[in-house]
Amino acid sequence: MILNVLACVALALAALPAVMCLLNLPIFRGPGRSREDARPVSVLIPARNEAERIERTLVAVLADPDPELDVVVMDDHSEDETAAIVNRIAASDPRLRLVQAPPLPEGWNGKQHACYALAGHARHETLVFLDADVELTRDAVPRIAAHAGHAEAALVSGFPRQVTRSFLERLLIPLIHFVLLGFLPLRAMRRSKDPSFGAGCGQLMVARRDAYVQTGGHAAIRSSRHDGVMLPRTFRRAGYGTDLFDATELASTRMYEDAAGVWNGLAKNATEGMASPKAILPWTILLLGGQVLPVVLFLFGVISGTWAFATIVGAIALGLVYATRTALAVRFRQPASSVILHPLGIVMLLAIQYFALIREARGRRVAWKGR
16 A cells, blocks of 8 residues: 555655656757847856867857957966966957956855856857856857847746766756756746746856946855856845746757766755755655656566556656656767666765755755855
């Protein structure tokens, strides 16, 4: 009896993200190919110790021939050759400027401080905040500018293609799209300005300057490490709409390069998202119950040799799990191994959330770039 109840719960919890993805995927689109109505933009790039990546990023941004393009890189007290590389490129393209970050005030996160300072250097009314490790395609800037010009929202953010190479990267990074599209109703998000629907990707965000100034922008989230969630919520609290777009065709990035980077990178802002004290239990139930329990029920039936109701329902739930992850992997060019090992990825993701929550409770936040 208990197994039958668990099987029904597993099926219901597996069906939730499956149905949500089915509804979200058709409307989670990228910018069109038209460049008409593309407004002038200021591309604002905070950079700290990005010597290995910054040149590729800038070459791609500056591939846009628009003479009004404004690109500003803020060197945030780098200890490598970041500033020298930017200066060399700026010498041959006056659309690029390098500025130095002011000293970090107490109570500020480094990235939020750099982004806020960058906004003050922008020449145009459309602000494109771009992480230094995000590489754009040659036509990305005008397409993003045109998309922002047509959007009703004051803040839109794109989700780049996530390049993964190491085992933990492949296991965990693709779950970004699963969590986003499996649990956020995009249609409801676009109709409402409720802060609880606030979501975004801090790697690529586009804001209207007037709304940015009115809301306080990154100053309003100065101590946060999770601008992808906290900045959209700030805009929504002020009465502005926010939206998302698929940047798979326009941008790519490798977020982390080793297991420690993946673990600490996902843990650094976890307590402002899934690992907050109010959210951790619901997320645990949703993810373990819908994505891991079906595997347990199915394997129990296979090992015991009893194809009872619980095993059959568990198999159906497991089918939904893998159908959902396969659809996401195909759409967003994710590795097959991330699909096969999806339940293990969910367990690891939750482990990181609890790791972050425990460290936060003990007053020991995860360090990140010393800022």
